[in-house]
Amino acid sequence: MATPITASRPAGRKHHLLVVDDEPTVRELLRTALRYAGFDVDAAATGSEALDLAVRCPPDLVLLDVMLPDMDGFEVIRRLRAQPRSALPGQGGDVPVLFVTARETRQDRLNGLRLGGDDYVTKPFDLEELIARINAVLRRTRGEEPARLVVGDLELVPEGHHVVRAGHPVRLSPTEFRLLRFLMANAERTTTKEQILQSVWDYDFGGDPSIVDTYISYLRRKVDTGEPKLIHTVRGIGYVIRGPRP
Structure with missing residues (x-):
């Protein structure tokens, strides 16, 4: 997983990310690497903590593990997607979600995407590629849109x-x-x-x-x-x- 980080820092306001993973080493690795890459980062070890943080400090993107101690990541994204905009200011239940998990079967991947995941990355991952995917998701969810x-x-x-x-x-x-x-x-x-x-x-x-x-x-x-x-x-x-x- 350890690889040099050469991704450029996002311009303008820092994007705020929420990392959800019950493994302390992975959580700390991601928090450190993403902060170095220019993001603001919160981290949660459980699904319930993640949902609470998403309401108190709405993220621009969530990095979500599937295997969590209290509920799996699939249940977390179901609950996120069910949230109205009044509960999650900004994008509401449309907040982008990027799965980062050891669950690597085709069915797991399709399930994550079917539930509204924006990308699905399996462990072990390359940090530069992960940061590139994060920026790609942020680009396509924050781009300029035609009116109709x-x-x-x-x-x-x-x-x-x-x-x-x-x-x-x-x-x-x-x-x-x-x-x-x-x-x-x-x-x-x-x-x-x-x-x-x-x-x-x-x-x-x-x-x-x-x-x-x-x-x-x-x-x-x-x-x-x-x-x-x-x-x-x-x-x-x-x-x-x-x-x-x-």
């Missing part, structure tokens, strides 16, 4: 993570929202799985393309249950979102 995206009867407003289909609100996880936003920003244009991975998950160093298929299926269940269908598979290439044909 519309495809057919589907509307997405980045401010407030607001999605409506045929007048009915649609509740999406942060990753589902980013995927839909990317598809809608590229409406009528076929995008490959590689383009989606790079833009939605920021995997410019490689990733598992099956994650894209999994999240497209989640998205279809939430925004494409009726007619007309908006999300289409372009066999052998990728996906496209387009409005109904006249």
